[in-house]
Amino acid sequence: MAGNRTPTGRKISNLLGLAVLSYLSQQPMHPYALGRTLREHGDARSIKYNPGSLYTVVRQLAAGGFIAEQETGRDGLRPEHTVYALTEAGRAELHDWLRTLLEQPQHEYPAFVGALAFVSALPPAEVSALLARRLHLLARQRAEVREVIDGSLAAGVPGLFLIEEEYRLAQFDTEHAFVERLIERIADPSTDWISVWRDHQAAINGEK
């Protein structure tokens, strides 16, 4: 009962920990190598990577008994490093964590949603212009993801390891279509938006 769970919700919350458990399930490694793998393997596009956080997470995982110090090694005259290995508890945790993440949608708070909630603080014409510019940037990012996928496939990476990128692609498309439609609706006089918007702007700027 003295906990393999952090006070906050479920166990360790930083998803970097999931990556660490997964890599260690294949072979023992030291933290720096974990970070390199994360970058080279492209998983840093899916999980926020930050060297300092990695060491924090490794310490947390070790404290929880999910990974264990295996040996202290050294390559050439490079600094010494501590190699960690997955424990049985760690393997169980990896599986349990993944199960939860795959099964249960999490309520999250993307920045764009927060911005949309307060969009009426800006005048409609300006919002339309900003959104139009967003469309371009979205298209560019989408193209980058596309390139990552195609490049990886060409380099022989199996599609199984590119599912996240395809998911991102789908999301980009949806957002693009939504924003396009939103721009239209802002201009559409058959919605009541324009008048509501004007009133709201008056409430903000008018009285003073």
Add this chain to the structure above:
Amino acid sequence: MAGNRTPTGRKISNLLGLAVLSYLSQQPMHPYALGRTLREHGDARSIKYNPGSLYTVVRQLAAGGFIAEQETGRDGLRPEHTVYALTEAGRAELHDWLRTLLEQPQHEYPAFVGALAFVSALPPAEVSALLARRLHLLARQRAEVREVIDGSLAAGVPGLFLIEEEYRLAQFDTEHAFVERLIERIADPSTDWISVWRDHQAAINGEK
């Protein structure tokens, strides 16, 4: 030059600050009232609300000169409270912040994306089962959002203030379709997934 920007990137980063600036652009308020508004107005579905964080953010905004202590009031014999008002700098910050958020897509890290990146750590049959269950949960959440929208419209809230919820709806639909398709692809023998998956599982569990 001594900063209206936090060390970390751009200004204040917690989106709760955006909500505070927006509310204060309509009228001065004290922190507790800000929190109540956030909940009642439903914006807590778009921006993560936590009472402790609210006070932190208010302090940050005050330190940045974006809001200013206006008076200290009291309702009945309830505890005293400090009323804050938006400053001119605060109004500018609100607009600038919103512009950035609307124009520039942010790279974010949803939990599901992280999970997808490591999905091959579980056996395919289990993944399919988990994803099937996810479909149900997604449908339920989608229905809840739908109800929020319909209920609000029926209560007279203009559509302009429900854009975030519609965006969420679109995202739910995309994710649902993607997961459905993903389940099919896992079962589809014409992809190379099954064999790749088996090899990967062997690499994880086999040698030991």
Add this chain to the structure above:
DNA sequence: GGGGTCATGTAATAGGTTACATGATTCT
């Protein structure tokens, strides 16, 4: 007139990010 919930906020703690440090290789 006592028990719950609301109003208002503070303090302690844990988590995450930035900045820095040091020596080894590699490149030109």
Add this chain to the structure above:
DNA sequence: AGAATCATGTAACCTATTACATGACCCC
């Protein structure tokens, strides 16, 4: 042989979350 970059990690700081505190109001 000097500059740049890689390898490896530590430490300080900032942010955010949880937990707690205190007194009103309200209800029966």
